[in-house]
Amino acid sequence: MPSHADRIGGSAGKGKKSRRGRLSIVGIGPGGLNQMTGRACEVINKADCVIGNGLYLDQIAPLLNGKEVIRSSMGNEVDRAKQAVELACSRMVAVVSGGDPGVYGMASIVLEVLERSGLALPVEVVPGVTAAMAAASRLGSPLSGDFAVISLSDLLTPREEIERRLELAFRMGVPVVLYNPRSRGRRDHLAAALTLAARHLPPETPVGIVKNAFRDGEEVAVTTLRSALDKTGEVDMHSTVIIGGHGSRIWRGEEHEQGIITPRGYERKYLY
Amino acid sequence: MPSHADRIGGSAGKGKKSRRGRLSIVGIGPGGLNQMTGRACEVINKADCVIGNGLYLDQIAPLLNGKEVIRSSMGNEVDRAKQAVELACSRMVAVVSGGDPGVYGMASIVLEVLERSGLALPVEVVPGVTAAMAAASRLGSPLSGDFAVISLSDLLTPREEIERRLELAFRMGVPVVLYNPRSRGRRDHLAAALTLAARHLPPETPVGIVKNAFRDGEEVAVTTLRSALDKTGEVDMHSTVIIGGHGSRIWRGEEHEQGIITPRGYERKYLY
DSSP: OHHHHHHHTOOSSSSSOOOOOEEEEEEOBSSSGGGSBHHHHHHHHHOSEEEEEHHHHHHTGGGOTTSEEEEEOTTOHHHHHHHHHHHTTTSEEEEEESBOTTSSSSHHHHHHHHHHHTOOOOEEEEOOOOHHHHHHHHHEETTSSOEEEEEOOOSSSOHHHHHHHHHHHHHHTSOEEEESOOBTTBSSHHHHHHHHHHHHSOTTOEEEEEESTTSTTOEEEEEEHHHHGGGGGGOOTTEEEEEOOTTOEEEEOSTTOEEEEOOOSGGGTOOO | OHHHHHHHTOOSSSSSOOOOOEEEEEEOBSSSGGGSBHHHHHHHHHOSEEEEEHHHHHHTGGGOTTSEEEEEOTTOHHHHHHHHHHHTTTSEEEEEESBOTTSSSSHHHHHHHHHHHTOOOOEEEEOOOOHHHHHHHHHEETTSSOEEEEEOOOSSSOHHHHHHHHHHHHHHTSOEEEESOOBTTBSSHHHHHHHHHHHHSOTTOEEEEEESTTSTTOEEEEEEHHHHGGGGGGOOTTEEEEEOOTTOEEEEOSTTOEEEEOOOSGGGTOOO
């Protein structure tokens, strides 16, 4: 459909016939090259052009030698997606996304823009380790069974809807992972979520805060619903917060190490 | 604490002082070596001894040359965890878990057994790409925003509790990922879950079924709540089912390719 290619920018189909491009949306994991999958590394290695938020491009800088690199910034996701689709008409394009591209990442907007363009391009979503799994691994095993994932950012979801979902998730009694728990523009959302949690869960319910998981400046804190409100000042936009469910408890490890586990229920069936 | 080491099996502290061991619980991703993280490969490379379910050991066979390999089977998770803790008193032990070890995996039971042993061993949980992310990537981007993860297996959770959680999750209106959707012993759980979903979501809500994601025999099917009941026969214990939420829709890609996306809401703020 060359007319669509012209409409979205015309990098394909003009002049001599160019080779067909390819679009990949790649999860680069939480941070640190060794938290990426082999497939994610491979796709970036083969790409002519890598597009992403500066923070994520810095994270994979050693993989970018000799490639065209297009740095974007938070809030420019729609333009970034359009540019990626346009370039992928004739080139191998990798759009990088922190964690997993399908969880608050670039996959949905790139696929939406591609669909609207009407272009028939081969596209691949490369999964990665999302922040929920990364934070959980640093805490022990807080998400061992069922769980819910909710973002506290009201940029794209109305605040009333976020609170409605939180209420139902806490009533489920399962651990709840909070993405985007706090930013300068949303200082009180986390406190509101914790207050709501305290209406449905006992005060000794464990709460884990993981800042910069697998990146420089990593910090892990374990607290309880009773004390978590005092800790909200330590939480920032690079943090993930996990509120335990029924059955979640503090785990005690080597020396004074603390974590959180949510037992899966083997204790109801086995002696150990 | 040598007395505890004696109690759980005594492989440490007997005879001359042995070197200190280490315990890692490693997520090997959905399948295919290139879906593992670099850290997961590294930890398995350094391990003296690798313990896991036969299915997962087969998946990483090329990494196991020269190592002691202990094959276990489904249902023996508690014994496997005890054996791993015992061996890790003096050796580098990797317990492998499909997907992410913190999501219906080995992390919680190993940490529970370690805590009860009273042994002070260094322990690491290595995150991986869990089935929810793997299945989502094959479908497009069905989980782009908030979502819930629920297992339909009633081996460790009573069925009434599973249905209570499902009901609340569907009321949240977010996509719901079903793990363990069907097995020989639980033929009707998936049908019950779909029927419950249909009470809260419109019949055109997309449903994705991914069997053997990133493994031999991969199959991806996209349907709707209206038609999903006819497809439950195709679902098995190696499948993941994703039921869309409000806003989820069928995505149309190259030629007749179909997927599912849950737009994040950019369309409310931007023109594209």
